[in-house]
Amino acid sequence: MEDVLMADDFLEQSKTGILIDVRSPSEFEAGHIPGARNLPLFSDNERAEIGTRYVQYGKDNAVERGLEIAGPKLAGFVKQARIWADGTPIYMYCWRGGMRSGSMAWLFRTAGLTTYLLSGGYKAYRNSFAKLLEAYPWQLLILGGPTGCGKTEVLHQLQRMEQQVIDLEGLAHHKGSAFGSLGETAQPTTEQFTNQLHALMRTFNPARPVWCEGESASIGKVVIPSAFYALMLSAPFLNLEIPYQERIRHILNDYGTFQPDELILSFRKIEKRLGGEATRKAIECVEQNNLESAVCIALNYYDKGYRRSSGKQWPNQIPCLWEDSDPAVIARKLLALYENGCNVGIEQVQQLAKIR
Numbered sequence: 636m637e638d639v640l641m642a643d644d645f646l647e648q649s650k651t652g653i654l655i656d657v658r659s660p661s662e663f664e665a666g667h668i669p670g671a672r673n674l675p676l677f678s679d680n681e682r683a684e685i686g687t688r689y690v691q692y693g694k695d696n697a698v699e700r701g702l703e704i705a706g707p708k709l710a711g712f713v714k715q716a717r718i719w720a721d722g723t724p725i726y727m728y729c730w731r732g733g734m735r736s737g738s739m740a741w742l743f744r745t746a747g748l749t750t751y752l753l754s755g756g757y758k759a760y761r762n763s764f765a766k767l768l769e770a771y772p773w774q775l776l777i778l779g780g781p782t783g784c785g786k787t788e789v790l791h792q793l794q795r796m797e798q799q800v801i802d803l804e805g806l807a808h809h810k811g812s813a814f815g816s817l818g819e820t821a822q823p824t825t826e827q828f829t830n831q832l833h834a835l836m837r838t839f840n841p842a843r844p845v846w847c848e849g850e851s852a853s854i855g856k857v858v859i860p861s862a863f864y865a866l867m868l869s870a871p872f873l874n875l876e877i878p879y880q881e882r883i884r885h886i887l888n889d890y891g892t893f894q895p896d897e898l899i900l901s902f903r904k905i906e907k908r909l910g911g912e913a914t915r916k917a918i919e920c921v922e923q924n925n926l927e928s929a930v931c932i933a934l935n936y937y938d939k940g941y942r943r944s945s946g947k948q949w950p951n952q953i954p955c956l957w958e959d960s961d962p963a964v965i966a967r968k969l970l971a972l973y974e975n976g977c978n979v980g981i982e983q984v985q986q987l988a989k990i991r
Contacts, residue, residue: 648724654727656668656757729756765862774843774844775845778875781941782938788962798846803850806831807857809857825857887926898926902918902933
């Protein structure tokens with residue numbers, strides 16, 4: 636086995652060992668290979684100092700200062716790596732597979748630890764996602780539908796049925812609206828969101844369909860990678876529609892437990908687009924615990940926006956007009972729809988989708 640591995644081999648083989656990122660803490664926080672542990676050769680301040688010396692005094696000066704800083708830490712690095720590895724190989728990377736990871740690899744190998752490097756470093760890993768998307772004719776199936784139709788629950792049901800599913804909102808820690816941050820943890824950076832998506836797609840079989848919810852180009856503060864979004868826009872779009880009252884029930888289940896001040900703040904975020912009078916009425920409904928009426932006001936706004944935006948993004952939609960709102964039932968119907976669609980063509984698929 637080579638000591639330096641290309642990205643695909645590195646990611647596959649690292650499953651049998653420990654993955655270590657030797658970049659600075661802020662670099663790691665901005666984005667890292669999922670599953671990696673951070674063992675920084677330099678702190679953020681130390682890295683900044685060495686970079687300044689490189690610019691002002693040249694490479695030799697910067698390297699000497701780096702050795703001065705790293706020297707006292709070497710034994711600690713080996714002890715920590717040995718604990719983490721616990722007899723398994725170490726797979727290590729820095730930004731470009733240069734001096735930081737190369738120096739640490741030399742140290743670990745000298746200490747008797749089996750160590751492999753990522754050729755081209757984290758930068759090569761990031762570039763490998765675009766190559767993965769281009770390498771196969773991915774069969775994305777986009778599940779759309781207006782707010783409250785239960786798309787996420789249906790996706791989770793499809794996942795339980797051993798289908799390949801991408802929950803973009805789950806990866807983004809955001810439900811994709813002014814109310815979308817309620818109940819969620821802090822969003823990842825766009826960089827780390829992309830890394831999580833990358834890692835998930837590496838587990839998929841490209842010969843099988845991949846189910847994904849229709850989204851705009853951003854989810855909260857997270858931006859969907861342009862190459863992946865292009866695949867989404869070119870994929871079949873199944874537009875799920877269920878009875879209006881069922882949608883209200885779903886929304887109340889999702890958001891009805893939040894505090895009134897949280898709901899009011901979310902309405903304030905869309906006040907300009909919702910209109911002053913509608914916002915006032917919605918807030919009044921929340922204060923009076925008349926949440927159903929508040930939901931109806933919000934849906935009036937979101938439904939108009941959804942029809943406009945989804946029509947532009949996916950002009951050729953397959954309507955799925957079903958009375959049953961049970962996610963398990965809908966998931967089974969979607970699978971039947973896909974299986975029939977493989978054999979009968981788009982017009983017949985559209986007719987099948989209208990069967991109640």
